[in-house]
Amino acid sequence: MRLVFAGTPETALPALTALLGSSHEVVAVVTRPDGRSGRGRRLSASPVAELAAEAGVEVLKPAKARDPEFLDRLREIAPDCCPVVAYGALLPREALDIPRHGWVNLHFSLLPAWRGAAPVQRAILHGDDVTGAATFQIEEGLDTGPVYGVLTEPIQPTDTAGDLLGRLAVAGASLLLDTMNGIEAGVLEPRPQPTEGVSHAAKLTPEDGHVDWKNPALHIDRLVRACTPAPGAWTLFRDTRLKLGPVRPRPDAENLAPGELRAGKNEVLVGTATHPVALGDVQPQGKRGMAAADWARGVDLTGDLTGKDALH
Secondary structure (H helix, E strand, O other), rough: OOOEEEEEEEHHHHHHHHHOOOOEEEEEEEEEOOOOOOOOOOOOHHHHHHHHHOOOOOOEEEOOOOHHHHHHHHHHOOOOEEEOOOOOOOOHHHHHHHOOOOEEEEEEOOOOOOOOOHHHHHHHHHHHOOOEEEEEEOOOOOOOEEEEEEEEEEOOOOOOHHHHHHHHHHHHHHHHHHHHHHHHHHHOOOOOOOOOOOEEEEEOOOOHHHHOOOOOHHHHHHHHHOOOOOOOOEEEEOOOEEEOOOOOOOOOOOOOEEEEEEEOOOOOOEEEEOOOOEEOOEEOOOOOOEHHHHHHOOOOOOHHHHHHHOEO
């Protein structure tokens, strides 16, 4: 089939790579406009745009998918199908109607669970044991279209959102290619999603990553892992933001007050509503990340640290 691939971040690269190496023809890619990133806030193309350019594939960067110039170009290309992975913009009916097999999205959840922008993060935060990926026909509703295929993936106790998303991106690439093959062969028919079990995965904001040490250790562990690497988990120490890597629950440790710090030779414990957690890597504002024990030695954590020296 003639394909136009839509995607933007690094997560979409395994799928694009698989399609580029397949019997299908990736005629063009659609991606978000160049954005500013990094310390210098330099304007740079998306990872998908960079890979497409290296492969000699036409790159389309509409500000909005309803832009007339973009829609006209898509009609000229006349794709058979448009596979999508993390494109990051809504598709209007005018665009959805152009390819004869429609737009097929690879979504990182077991639909109808976790429809929306942050399915992997929400699955970890919710404490799900299993998640997965699904390919489905895009319609105007939010991730409501009929499903072509699914795969499952266990969530490991130490998985961050980055870990889990990385595995799903690779496994999902094969699922998306299989879906394209099945559509071409005429052997796949999408099935409507169940009406029960619907949940929504709103995007996590930087404020969502602020750890409240009055919560149980289990919740804090899940929150930090769900926010790693983005939007990032953090706390305040002496009124300065301290970025947190994944923590380790320590149910065998002596109880501490919520936010209270206790530094040992090789670890730093923080009190929660239940048992303490051990900090992993931390990153003080304006500095590089480091092991929590190294950070603790640098700020002279001694004695019973409550009050202004507690995390909050």
